[in-house]
Amino acid sequence: MVVSALAFALMNLLVKYLNGFGVYQIVFFRAIGTLAFTTPLILKNKIPYFGKKKQLMIIRAIVGVISLTCFFQSLNYIAVGTAVSLRYTAPIFAAILAVFLLKEKIKLLQWFLFALAFSGVLIIKGFGQDINTLGLVLIFVSAFSNGLVFVLIRKIGKDESPLVIINYFMLTALIFGGVMSIGDWKTPNQIEWLILLSLGVFGYxxxxxxxxxxxxxxxxxxxxxxxVEVIFTIIVSTFWFLESYSAMVLLGIAIIIAALISNTLYAAKK
Structure with a gap:
């Protein structure tokens, strides 16, 4: 999990570094790097390429692209450490959506922990002088969409290979990002090619x-x-991008993380 967290953190930091590129072009390259792994593995293992639950996987892919695009776009407006922290509210939206879509139940303690996590969000917004409202809206659209992705994956179930689910997501991102970036394409130099293609590798x-x-x-x-992704991102972004985090913003982030970890431990115990 630590390796996973560091890989995602590096991907997020590189996206922040590539702010000279349009978000759709970044989505496009994020997809290419992952497809280079998933497609050969699907073919090698003779897994049905399009799976069975095509409609659900298409919906999951579209929602996933919305979440990814909004997250990458938010990095143009707010600090990457703050964006990653706020995006981690996705499990809260997932749990609430699961009540209506999957008929799952939320215990009273979980409601309290969710409220505590949102109090951390309010602290960040109330005391974070650099928190851009548009960036905040984008990150919450991303978190909500990501929460819906969790529910859709639960709905898809274990009948489909994870590789096929990811492949649908990345194919949709490739088409969407490619079409949308036609009018705003920037030709990368050699180093930028390497960084752009590495996004999908780190994501995978x-x-x-x-x-x-x-x-x-x-x-x-x-x-x-x-x-660990949040902690690593904040430390690196402070030195790399010279981003600053006030004591109150760090307190808000700590409250969010503590509340969500507590919810994870409680849910796992149950």
Missing amino acids: VGQLYMTKAFQTGKTSVVAPFKY
């Missing part, structure tokens, strides 16, 4: 090792380690 590694973590360890043990 992050997804792969997160899956392995949940397959080999208890959820209550491995899940909290995913928040």
Whole structure:
């Protein structure tokens, strides 16, 4: 899980570094790097390329692209550490959506922890002088969409290979990002080519090792380690991009992480 968290953090930091490129072009290259792994693996293992639950996987892919695009766009307006922290509110939206779409129940303690996490958001917004409102809207659209993705994956179930689900997502991102970036294409230099293509590699590694973590360890043990991504991102962005985080913003981030880790541990125990 630590390897996964570091891979996702590096991807986010590189996206921030590539702010000279349009968000759609970044989405396009994010897709190419991952497809280079998923498509050969699907063909090698003779997995049905389009799966069975095509409609659900298309919806999941579209929602995933919305989440990814909004997240990348938000990095143009708010600090990357803050954006990553706020995007981690996705499990809250997932749990609430699951009540209506999957008929799942939320315990009273979980409602309290969700409210506590949102109090952290209010602290960040109230005391973070550099928190841009548009950036905040974008990150919450991303978090909500990501929460919906979690629910849709649950709905798809174990009948479909994770590789096929990811492949649908990346194919949709490739088409969407490619078409949308036609009018705003910037030709990368050699180093930028390497960085752009590495986005998908880091994304794939992050997804792969997160899956392995949940397959080999208890959820209550491995899940909290995913928040290493937030800590690593804040530390690196402070030195790399000279981003500053006030004490109140860091307090808000800490409250969000503490509340979500507590919810993960409680849910795993149940």
